[in-house]
Amino acid sequence: MIDFTEYMQNHPSFRAYGGANGIKKGIIFRNEPYMLKIEHRNKKNKYINSILSEYISSKIFSMLNIETQEVILGKVVDNNKEKLCVACKDFKKPGEYLYEFLSIKNSVLTENSSNGSGMELDEILDAINRQKFFPANKVKKHFWEMFIVDAYLGNFDRHNGNWGILVNEITHSARLAPVFDCGSCLYPAATDENLKYFLETPDELNKRIYEFPRTAIRVNGEKQLYHEFLLTTENKECLNAIAKIVPIINKKSFNIKSFIKNIPILTSTRKNFYNKILAMRRELILLPALERANKLLNIKEQPLSR
Structure with missing residues (x-):
């Protein structure tokens, strides 16, 4: 280090x-x-x-x-x-400003919408369509692909203030900001003692798959469970993101496991928990969501290892 x-x-x-x-x-x-x-x-x-x-x-x-x-x-x-x-x-280039989505949403508020920090999904998607900083289809693609990886990593706090668009007022150009602020992934509040207990207690481990964390996104005022949302959504952009990103996660799962195993500072308990929870979230949330998305999108399924 x-x-x-x-x-x-x-x-x-x-x-x-x-x-x-x-x-x-x-x-x-x-x-x-x-x-x-x-x-x-x-x-x-x-x-x-x-x-x-x-x-x-x-x-x-x-x-x-x-x-x-x-x-x-x-x-x-x-x-x-x-x-x-x-x-x-710091990924900002000279002349660039980071416009967090919170600020972008504030710029297109309607009388019926909440403020920029509001996490209601319909409002977020409406704001993406209304904003003029960057093509809406590309912003939605980025939003949903980030959502799928957050589902894999168990991110409970991808709010409107930690993603956005980089705007250069001099060149009048814009680009999507790289993904940043991932500190709320992978159960950061848990101690090694907590993780050991989770690993030894199947019911507690399952809670980390099905009950915690929820996504910060709300539907009808309620924060969404990742697995329920991904197994019921009919949003085509989300389904396309599932069909694209989940096979990549599946393909890279061995590399991810090796990467975590080779971080010297991690305790053996933390390494075991991270690899166990990622494997379970992939197998129990993402792969069933992929199977459903492929059917809805009429995509011929490729053989996947579980």
Whole structure:
């Protein structure tokens, strides 16, 4: 792991970053701006493993051929304590602004819609269609492909403030922002003791498949269970995303397992849990959803290993 202490102390980027969780510092590393997310143990001791979730989940998104922020796992000495951190490369190019979808949704609100942070699915899709920053069909494709991977990783907090569009006001051009802010994937609040209990207790493990987490997206005011949504949706863009992304996840599952196994800092319990839960979410949520999507889309099924 890279020690970022010297960069944190002597090479600031003079950039500040928002978001609710953790300590975030802007640095210059290898002549590029990065954001350091540093391990932070708050009074409730929540999300202490979000650094690991950010790093692993971002790498998995990239392994699935989805453009994602570049991440480097490291450490810093802060307040005389060694802490885990992840360096996230700032993906904004000169002249670009990140317009989070929250802001984009705010710009197209109607009298009948909630504010930009509202997570009702119909409102989100309507806002995507109404916005003029980037072609709506490409935004929806990105939205649903990200949703499928979030279902795989168990992301409970893909809200309107952690995805968006990069706009260059000088060149009048725009592009989709790489996937970022994945710290709410892979059950970051769980300690190794929790994970050991989950692995040894089938009912608790099944709850992590079928009951927790729910997606942040709401339908009729209710947060959706990933498996129920994917096995009942008739949204064609979502079905297309399932048909595209799930076979890639299936194909890359061995590589993902090997990647997790070879992260030295992970305990054996955490490695076992991550690989077990990802295999179960793939087999019990994604593959049944793929079988259904292929039928609805009249796609000839390819043999898949479970």
